[in-house]
Structure formats: structure tokens, C-alpha cells
Amino acid sequence: MKRIFILKNTNMQAINQLMKRVTYLLYFFIIVSVSAINAQNSSVISKSNKTVASIDSLSSNSVYKPVLSSSNTKIMNWAITTDPFYKLYLSSLTTYYSLFVPTDEYLDNYIDPIAYGQDKQGVLKFWYNSNTATVNATVYKYDKQIGIVGDSVGVITNQTFLSTRLVDLLNSHIVVGDVQSGKSFYMTRGNVPLKIEGSGIFMTVKGGADIENATTATATPPHVMNVYSQTNGKTYFLNKPISPTLKSVYKVLSETPEFSSFYSLLVGFDNILITGSPIFGNIYGIDYNVKFFKTYNYTVYVPTNAAIQQAISNGIIIPWDSQGSIVGIYNMTDKTTRDAAISKLERFLRYHFQDNSVFVDNLSVDKVYQSATIKNVDGATGFGTSKNKFYKIRVSGNGSDLTLTTETGKTAHVLTENGLYNILTRDYVFSNRPTSFKNIDGTGTGTDFSTSSISTSSTAVIHQIDNVLTFE
Secondary structure (H helix, E strand, O other), X not given: OHHHHHHHHHHHHHHHHHHHHHHHHHHHHHHHHHHHHHHHHOOOOOOOOOOOOOHHHHHOOOOOHHHHHOOOOHHHHHHHHHOHHHHHHHHOOOOOEEEEEEOHHHOOOEEOHHHHOOOOEEEEEEEEEOOOOEEEEEEEEEEOOOOXXXXXXXXXXXXXXXXXXXXXXXXXXXXXXXXXXXXXXXEXXXXXXXXXXXXXXXXXXXXXXXXXXXXXXXXXXXXXXXXXXXXXXXXXXXXXXXXXXXXXHHHHHHHOHHHHHHHHHHHHHHOOOOOOOXXXXXXXXXXXXXXXXXXXXXXXXXXXXXXXXXXXXXXXXXXXXXXXXXXXXXXXXXXXXXHHHHHHHHHHHHOOEEEOOOOOOOOOEEEXXXXXXXXXXXXXXXXXXXXXXXXXXXXXXXXXXXXXEOOOOOEEEEOOOOOOOXXXXXXXXEOOOHHXXXXXXXXXXXXXXXXXXXXXXXXXXXXXXXXXXXXO
């Protein structure tokens, strides 16, 4: 028995040694690969210089270097180094980045999105704990109805919790490309749109919540304090973090009277006759999420109430409730007829949802995008869409307007007169429903709030248009 034990132990030691060697080889491969990229792309490093860079030197000319070097960016540095991917990602010299970094003293008012969906809301003040070389967060009460921050109610030290929040924040502060190219809206790595105004130290950077709060007297958007020009882009130090919107597509549509007819058609699927809505669902979000959003950015075109009514009058769609001589879906007695009307309405509505966020911006556009409606028949279409592929929409504009052209050649225009365009939304997906966790102040039932996490999110821009979109 003793010999068998020694043999097994020897085998395990050999396996462990082999695994260590493989790990070292992979680690060496990463170093050499990124070093080679640096040597090829950096104007600072001479081709004759054959010195092999270490992992720590990868950031020497990158947008990460100012974060690493500054004494008051320890929180964001911790967020970047918590996941090794981000250090390598931001050190790549093959890509141009615009990295926005709120300094430590301004990371004191983070509205937690999961708490935002609970009965009791809270904000977090992140701070760097020098004793443990980690980030902690003090929790404060918050009333979203009046926007007032109250007393502190505890401290969160759970590193997984803090990492998911700060990585989500980090992803909404990284733009691949230059943010001074002439347009206003830019998409971050986390699919969060930013509105940029000005340049250099005169630049302001707004997320969806910053734009929403611009009407309040005390609201000031994040602005740039320092700019660092690096080999692979620019690093901008901010006087406050960029705040993405906490409003979902559902929330914006439900609370905007000018969107009421379109919204009513979308939520009509929740009637007892229908087995669940194909549009909205509570997928562990703040409220209801768009079911077919998949961690990306989208555009939603909302016809005016008058345009929806005209489409009903013209027989393009059948409403849920009866209108005069028009028998509504709810009042249909023949199941086959009713199911056909429901399917047609769903496909009509989904054609108003488009992949990619397109803004009324300062630059012209002329491009074809996919909608959320699949072509299920044969036959030619305006954009040559094949069967089982998504119908398309052409979007064109001169920088101050947008015109939409459908598969049938019909057009609609984004309305800019009443301000119902470029409306930013974000559909969050959490690890569980907000109600499954205790409140951020420790009250209530469920699991501890520090076990909650942000899984992913999708964003969309909403525009009001003057006509409905049809594909047939």
C-alpha cells in the first residue's frame, strides 16, 4: 500500500510540474506577443532595439499609464487590474482608445442600478483601503423620487460585488477610437452611448442620466480636468463619473404620452388571451426588458399616435380593442383569424426595432441596418433580403435629420421639433430580480445585497417618426 501511495504521489508531482511548465509557457507567449505588437507599432521603440518588454512595461506608452502613475486614480486602477484582461486590453498599441477616468475623490455618488429597482435605493461611495490594497464602498440611503442622498448605513467589502460594479463603470468609460472626430455621440465598450461636447480640457462628457439631469439647476456634467496623449490614444481625467441612464425602453415608452399608441400595441400581448408578451419580459432587470435584446446597441423608431391610428384605419394592422366597425383582436372569436392578426401585429412592431444605435448627429449617414423581423416568405424585397433573414431598413441623413426607407420603398422621417429623438435607454440584466435581494441598507428579505451583480445590459436610442414602417 505504501508503494502505491508513493507512486501516485510521484505521478501527481509530475503532473503538477507539467502544468506549471505549460502555464509559464503561456505566460511567456503573452509577453512576447504583446511585446512584438509594441515593437511594430510604437514610434518610440526602434526596430533595432531587441530588448524584450516585461508585462509591467506594456503600459509605458498606453492610455493605462496615467492611471497607473497617478496618486488619485487608485480606484480605477484597482478596477483595471482586478481583471488582467483590461490591463492588456488598454495596453494594446494596435488600437486607439479614449479612456475616461474619474479621479478618486469624485467616485462618491454611484447610484446602484439593482438598488434603484428596489423599495429602498442607495448610492455607493467608493474608496481605496490602503491597509488591504483593495477598494471598499460606504453605502448611503438614496431617494430616487427627489434625488436626495441620506445617511450612511454600512460598508461593503465584498470584492466580487465591488469588481462587477466598477468593471461595469469602466466599460462605460472606454471608447475605441477618437472622440474628437466631429460627431456628438460615441459608443463605449459597454454599449453605453456618450455625448461629447467641446475638446481637450473644455470637453464635457454626458451619459444618459447626465443628459436627463441637465434640466436641474444643480446638475453639472462630467468635464475633463487633464488630458494625456499616449501612443494608443488619450486618457481624460474627469471631475465625476459618467452616468448612464437607468431608464429602460419600457420605462421611456410607458411614461411618454406621445408614445402611448405604440406602447399600447406593445403591451397588449399581456392580455389573458395571449400566452406571454413576445416583446417585454422581466429578465432580472430594473423593470421590463426587451426580450430580443442581446447585449448590444439598438434603435427604436416610435410612430406618432396619429400615424398609428392611420395605420389602423388603412388596415395595415388590427388593434387589440375594437374601434367602430373594426373588430379588435380581443373580440375575435375565430382562433385562426385571431392568431394570424396577433402574428402580423408582432411582426409589424418588431420592424420598428433595429440593430445598431443611430443618432441624429453632426455627421451624414447612409447605411442599411437589420430590423428585428425575420422574413418568412420567398420573393424579392427592396434590399434583397433572403428568406429566414431579418428585414432591413435604410437610414440616411445629413447630420441634422434622419430618413428611413423600408423594404417596400416607403419612407418615414425622424421628428426633431419636439425633442423626442436621441432618447437614451438601457436595459439591465442582473444575476437575479432586485426583489430577491435584501435592500441595500440590510432591511427586507432575500439574500444579502452584496451577493448581487450586474450580468450584462443592452442600450437603445429612441426616435419619434412621422409614419409607420412596413416591410410588405
